[in-house]
Amino acid sequence: MSFNTFGKLFRFTTWGESHGPAIGCIVDGCPPNISINENDLQKELNKRKPGQSKFTTQRKEDDKVEILSGIFSGKTTGTPISMIIYNKDMRSRDYETIKNKFRPGHADYTYFKKYGIRDYRGGGRQSARETASRVAAGAIAKKVLEKKLGKKYKVIGAVTQLGIIGCDTKNWNEKIINKNPFFCPDKSILKIWEKYLLGIRKLGSSCGAIIEVRVRGVPVGLGAPIYSKLDMDLASAMMSINAVKGVNIGAGMNSSALTGEENSDEIIQKGKYPIFKSNNAGGILGGISSGQEIIVSFAVKPTSSILKSRKTIDKFGKNTSISVKGRHDPCVGIRAVPIGEAMAHCVILDHFLMNKAQCGK
Amino acid sequence: MSFNTFGKLFRFTTWGESHGPAIGCIVDGCPPNISINENDLQKELNKRKPGQSKFTTQRKEDDKVEILSGIFSGKTTGTPISMIIYNKDMRSRDYETIKNKFRPGHADYTYFKKYGIRDYRGGGRQSARETASRVAAGAIAKKVLEKKLGKKYKVIGAVTQLGIIGCDTKNWNEKIINKNPFFCPDKSILKIWEKYLLGIRKLGSSCGAIIEVRVRGVPVGLGAPIYSKLDMDLASAMMSINAVKGVNIGAGMNSSALTGEENSDEIIQKGKYPIFKSNNAGGILGGISSGQEIIVSFAVKPTSSILKSRKTIDKFGKNTSISVKGRHDPCVGIRAVPIGEAMAHCVILDHFLMNKAQCGK
């Protein structure tokens, strides 16, 4: 039972507020003798960090991560790995004017009512800034899994829908995903998305997105039948990301509209290995990985901080309105891609270790 | 870390296989001095039990629950509540012919590969029979919350989509939900669903469903900002139900297609209490309940056990095919309604107790 820890055997605990001195993360349960250095983490953090294109917030953060423990002579020692990222480009004054107002769509109202106190600067703990810590944790999980499962292990996330415009996942092209500002896998839609998002931004509005994360090279057998289902933990992981409101495994919500024969993936033995003729299950059957590609997708709601004026109340219970200036992403969903990947790494490693424990393989 | 336990402070552990002597459940962490008797549990179990209409499996199970501990003079004592349900109408021979085959869409293949052994009779542990235990646990949580939160607390689940046919939730009528075999809230669609499902059954096929669970009377403040988000735990709870492949909170997956101003729910003070003008958030902001109605929906895939022949392999790696006779629900989603309600009760109580612990209210 823990409020700020994720995972069971491979666990990470994050801490820190958006405008405090720093944020950070402790990884516990990491296997020993894994080569890890700060560059490994930085590479992943750079994918998430703000200010990289005109489509993300202009807050300037290096997101430079330092490792403070758990690594000796370049290798993990089995002790907790503490990582810290100092906050730099904080403009706390930006928040003075709204410190008593509850921004609609944000956690301002619920936080204050729950705790009776809140750090309103940049959203405090509720800021998506926390997710940098997870990306660092995910980078460690990735290194461990690459060593344990080999080259075939790979996690790839992409944006498959931007606002009202979906891309065609049949055009999925992994080579382009990290080469466009949208983490889009479909070349044919790029121009349209660019136009669309510029329009959204110009209007002082924002839009949502759907992110799809694919995991390859996971052996059959990770997960458990009931309350440690692999899909349950993936859903939990993705739903823990700020602004996520829905999660699908494989065919997801659409599986409701399929018939039994459309949905259940037939199995055919080909040589030594079984092949599944389709993948509506998203690589998970009965909570356990089947060896197929694991597919999880999730929806990120539109950024709630928008220029358009919105009705709200203040902490004294008075009606008022708000228009959030600051520096905000027109679509926070875009930066959720490396976060979704990181969470997938962490869940897979967690279940890999659990399987090792119970089934010895 | 636990494979068969759900919850943090209000915890339940289930056990048992479909064709073993019994199934059961231990509830731990229940507050003392709550009046509970077996009838309270039976009422909920009866909603889930099979053989109640022509639209569910014809397996005959009383699902009669006995309480073995934790209650003294009709009241909870704070010690673990053990409940047992004996299995009765087992026809294990039905499964002899398929004991070496992996049914597509089922966990047969993944279980066997993980554990190297499996109780194939009726799906063993992977059978939806396990969910009877959760319904019993949920009935206890319900009693506790009704005492702690009063009459205003209420959880109502309904089927809002059956296969390809959605109902109109604007016609939501709570009075009819428990009076039709589909737990349907929209009177206007009943006849159509009946015809549709009979057709599906006649074809030896099956269909999926979407279930929506609404929770009323939850105070503002349940949940936590990051890894104990209320929506995260609800998603986890629903995804742990057999055959669930997608979970939405409020606008859910559709929130991706909204703009910031469409999505964020404006707040207006009316007398002593704030009113939200819409509820895309599904009653949860930043992982914490807002006092609005909590809305969670989830998709149940179509029953995988169908008459139609499907290609598969056996445990020796040989290609074969399968046609499942037995006694199966044409739409397992229908019986998921009381299960979804039960899981909602358990999650809400868990967070109610956590809030009590940390915030003292």
Place this chain on the structure above:
Amino acid sequence: MSFNTFGKLFRFTTWGESHGPAIGCIVDGCPPNISINENDLQKELNKRKPGQSKFTTQRKEDDKVEILSGIFSGKTTGTPISMIIYNKDMRSRDYETIKNKFRPGHADYTYFKKYGIRDYRGGGRQSARETASRVAAGAIAKKVLEKKLGKKYKVIGAVTQLGIIGCDTKNWNEKIINKNPFFCPDKSILKIWEKYLLGIRKLGSSCGAIIEVRVRGVPVGLGAPIYSKLDMDLASAMMSINAVKGVNIGAGMNSSALTGEENSDEIIQKGKYPIFKSNNAGGILGGISSGQEIIVSFAVKPTSSILKSRKTIDKFGKNTSISVKGRHDPCVGIRAVPIGEAMAHCVILDHFLMNKAQCGK
């Protein structure tokens, strides 16, 4: 976080009251493919069960255990193992006269004050009857470890002090331990103990005991440096047994009176393996097993239910006195031997699985 569960990866949850219909236990996280049958459990339970000699309570309980799940074709399947023991020889009327009185040395007062309600019959949940469930769980852990570690793995408990009379552990003789009613390892003291305990019983009094548990065949490397120390978990396990008030690892409390050179166990390489010249560490260094014999001992206070009249109060706050008749052990410590062994098995297996998870061996 759990009130009635012990363990991290190999976990068991117990339930049941002394005079309820039954008591029981769920084991979760047990590895699959381990041969286990009810006889394996019964053998261990028989060591603990009451009424076996004139030195233990005359309550007659078969303590016949039934397995309700988790075993298929004689082998564990990886799913939870549910075990039940029905209560038989309950004389609840014996407790009517004391139902409003708080027995000194018992949990009566504290339970009532905490929960505001209590099952006073036979001590309810606080009865040592609960320990039968642990013995069943321990029997399962034992079977798993015997398979994983081989014949060299062995746990032996014995009473080394009865009241004021200690035995000489230099005379430790394992062959006699299970052949005398005291689980005494020192033949030379047997007669004296018998006389002493008969005297105690005749006086309507009771005495305490010290139990020592030795664990052999544990590989080096189980445990962890800080908050999952093997000795920490052993101390926790033993202190969870009813009436235990002190726990020692190796030299234990006496290590305070040693000098550095007396205490630290020198190491000498002999062929392939290191030999320790002494074992003040009790087989655990820095929280991690060293491969030496693990030695844990604990003190059980004298039975609090005695014939002698004691001053106390009732639940209305009135002064009164009490003399407990019923059927009680003159020294509950004796029956703590199989319980201490069971807890040792469970802790060792738990750490064995954790080591597998993190260090892969």
Place this chain on the structure above:
Amino acid sequence: MSFNTFGKLFRFTTWGESHGPAIGCIVDGCPPNISINENDLQKELNKRKPGQSKFTTQRKEDDKVEILSGIFSGKTTGTPISMIIYNKDMRSRDYETIKNKFRPGHADYTYFKKYGIRDYRGGGRQSARETASRVAAGAIAKKVLEKKLGKKYKVIGAVTQLGIIGCDTKNWNEKIINKNPFFCPDKSILKIWEKYLLGIRKLGSSCGAIIEVRVRGVPVGLGAPIYSKLDMDLASAMMSINAVKGVNIGAGMNSSALTGEENSDEIIQKGKYPIFKSNNAGGILGGISSGQEIIVSFAVKPTSSILKSRKTIDKFGKNTSISVKGRHDPCVGIRAVPIGEAMAHCVILDHFLMNKAQCGK
């Protein structure tokens, strides 16, 4: 399940190695709106820090703690509190000569065998330096409890035995404890201890100690009957401190030598409150606090790093010997006093919150 986290609802996670850049601690689950500043923590840390008298190590560490999160406007916000202490006076070269040798009595051998890698500088993670983090966590728990329970709540630790010389606890005088270098409560023994310990140090040897921690002002009702016993968690807490080998609650190991009537504490009603005539139970009955003073004591083994030459082996399996120079405490037990106090604060707060959750008070 966690290797580096302590607690259930009030949880702290520590990280860091003796000769790494820093050590630190995350406190999770702290109630909001508690006034805390760095001075509150520093005061407690100063009691533990080295180099304060000729009887402790001469390593010079300010142990200056910084708070990085979780506090806003001087008050806790309910989010994780991250604390960091930079390491300063590290002389890692001191350890070069022994980097391949396993120091007897230390965790060197077991660590290396478990993880296959170890940071040998100053004991790495196994160094008692980690305990500074706990003292910081304990200082937070103390502040919370002082607010929740009021002035009557107090924890006082003292050394009651130094090597072979016990003090007389009947002379227990709280005013002198923090005014002598031994945290000794008995004025009459001070001179003798001083002479004794100087002798030990001169010989290049070391000695053990017994620490007693008393907790006052704890309400009746904290704890739980079986696997969350208050005494179980206190034993676990104390046994997690480096070099601790035994733990007693109340009469502890000595309770084995008492008769039932000597041991069980009689109860007498005096006005509104019950009075216990003795306190062999150490304030805990059946795992639940009775409202009496809670008394826990533990033994710390003698420092294993001594000048005297000891036989050992190196990591290549060769016989060798070792004589540890460095800067070491002749009796590490002395500095365990503030650590024992800190752990007591944390356990009490943890159970205070659990009681709030389950019993609402």
